[in-house]
Amino acid sequence: MTETNFKAKRVSRSYCQTINAPSDKVFPLLCPVYEAEWLDGWDYNLIYSESGHAEKGCVFSTPYQDEKDTIWIITKHDKENGLIEFVRVTPESRASILSIAVKPKTENTSTVDIKYTYTAISKEGNKFIDEFTEDSFLKAVKFWENSMNYYLETGKRLKHDS
Numbered sequence: 001m002t003e004t005n006f007k008a009k010r011v012s013r014s015y016c017q018t019i020n021a022p023s024d025k026v027f028p029l030l031c032p033v034y035e036a037e038w039l040d041g042w043d044y045n046l047i048y049s050e051s052g053h054a055e056k057g058c059v060f061s062t063p064y065q066d067e068k069d070t071i072w073i074i075t076k077h078d079k080e081n082g083l084i085e086f087v088r089v090t091p092e093s094r095a096s097i098l099s100i101a102v103k104p105k106t107e108n109t110s111t112v113d114i115k116y117t118y119t120a121i122s123k124e125g126n127k128f129i130d131e132f133t134e135d136s137f138l139k140a141v142k143f144w145e146n147s148m149n150y151y152l153e154t155g156k157r158l159k160h161d162s
Contacts, residue, residue: 013115017144026102032062033054038157043062044060044062045060073088093124093125
């Protein structure tokens, strides 16, 4: 049920990462299962996947600080063109779309274009959006970029403290 006098806020944030690996090595890492290998702090529960990995129709959940688990659905998984899209819903808070495009930059480097669009579905969601600043977004996606590069170089996870 929609709250009385509720006006939903929406915000989009984008960033282009540079990953030091060919796109065919980068794209498979955009998977809830493989992400646990390279991103420190990533926690997930795989709910449904025919292959056991990222694919169109895959459903998983993630915890987020004192909220109900966020439910994720992969709505696009186009390995050939390096495109993946997730729809995410955090109950009683917000819905979002995460679109990612992985493209070759050079023979051994890729770009990863990331776009998050959050829409509040409650006053709590509006509060989240107010706190989802450009600085907080950039801090997160740059850690993700550094983590993926570190993993591809060393085979290990970069710790948040590093």
